[in-house]
Amino acid sequence: MGGLFVLAGLAFGAIMLALVTVGLIARTILRLVLLPLLLIKWLVMGVVMLVVGPVLFVVGILVFLVLSVVLAIPLLPLIGVAAIVALLLKSSRRPATV
Numbered sequence: 001m002g003g004l005f006v007l008a009g010l011a012f013g014a015i016m017l018a019l020v021t022v023g024l025i026a027r028t029i030l031r032l033v034l035l036p037l038l039l040i041k042w043l044v045m046g047v048v049m050l051v052v053g054p055v056l057f058v059v060g061i062l063v064f065l066v067l068s069v070v071l072a073i074p075l076l077p078l079i080g081v082a083a084i085v086a087l088l089l090k091s092s093r094r095p096a097t098v
Contacts, residue, residue: 031038
C-alpha cells in the first residue's frame with residue numbers, strides 16, 4: 001500500500017516537472033517573439049514620460065504646498081503665542097552697551 005503512494009507521488013512529480021518544463025519553454029519562445037513589441041513599449045513609455053514627467057512634477061509641488069499650508073494652519077495660534085513670548089522676552093532685556 002505504501003509503495004503505491006510512493007509510485008503515485010513520483011508520477012505526480014514527473015508530470016509536474018514536464019508541465020513546468022513545457023511552460024518555461026513556451027514562456028521563453030513567447031518572450032522572444034514579443035521582444036520587438038516590448039522594445040517599442042519602452043520607447044513609447046520613455047516619450048510619454050518626457051511629456052508627462054514635468055506635469056507630474058508641477059502637480060506634486062502644488063500638492064505639497066497645499067498640504068503644507070493645510071497642516072500648518074492649526075499651528076498658527078501656537079506660532080502667535082511663541083511670537084508674543086519672544087517679543088516680551090526681547091523687550092525685557094537690557095540693551096548692550098557698545
